[in-house]
Amino acid sequence: MKTTERPTLQNFHIEGVKHIVPSDAHQAIVKGEAVLIDVRELSEVRLEKIPLDRVLNHPMSVITDRLPYISKDQHIILICQGGVRSVKVANLLNRQGYPDVANLEGGISLWKAQGLPIESNIPVGGCGCTPVFPKTGFKML
Numbered sequence: 001m002k003t004t005e006r007p008t009l010q011n012f013h014i015e016g017v018k019h020i021v022p023s024d025a026h027q028a029i030v031k032g033e034a035v036l037i038d039v040r041e042l043s044e045v046r047l048e049k050i051p052l053d054r055v056l057n058h059p060m061s062v063i064t065d066r067l068p069y070i071s072k073d074q075h076i077i078l079i080c081q082g083g084v085r086s087v088k089v090a091n092l093l094n095r096q097g098y099p100d101v102a103n104l105e106g107g108i109s110l111w112k113a114q115g116l117p118i119e120s121n122i123p124v125g126g127c128g129c130t131p132v133f134p135k136t137g138f139k140m141l
Helices: 022-030 042-047 060-069 084-095 107-113
Strands: 018-020 035-038 055-057 076-079 101-104
Touching: 018 022, 022 035, 022 076, 022 101, 022 107, 060 084, 076 084, 076 107, 084 101, 101 107
Parallel strands: 018 101, 035 055, 035 076, 076 101
Antiparallel strands: none
C-alpha cells in the first residue's frame, strides 16, 4: 500500500499519521490489500457511500467502542467527508497499536472529484456549494 508521511492533497495533518491518495486507496481496496473504514456518521453514509467490498462504517462518535471489532492484522484506510475526522481516528488507531493505518486524503469529497465509484442518494441540485481543494484545484461536482 503506497502511503506518504505527509499529505500531498489536503492541509490538515497530525504528526505520525500516514496518508494515501484516493487512486492508490481504490487500487488497494479493489485488490483486497486493504479495508476502508468510513468514520462518518450513519446519516452521512445513507446519503453517499462507496459501493465496494471491504468498506466498513465505524462512526467516529463510537470508534472506541468498535476497536475490538477492528483487526490489527490488516491494512486500514480511513475516510470521512474531507479528511479531518479520519486523520484524528488514524492517530487514535496508531496510539492503540494498529501497525498499518492511513488517512484517505481529501476524504469522500476528493474521492468523488477524482471520479472514483460512489453511490449517492443526494437530491439533484444539492446545496449549491462547490468546494475546491486548494493544493489540487479539484472541484467537487
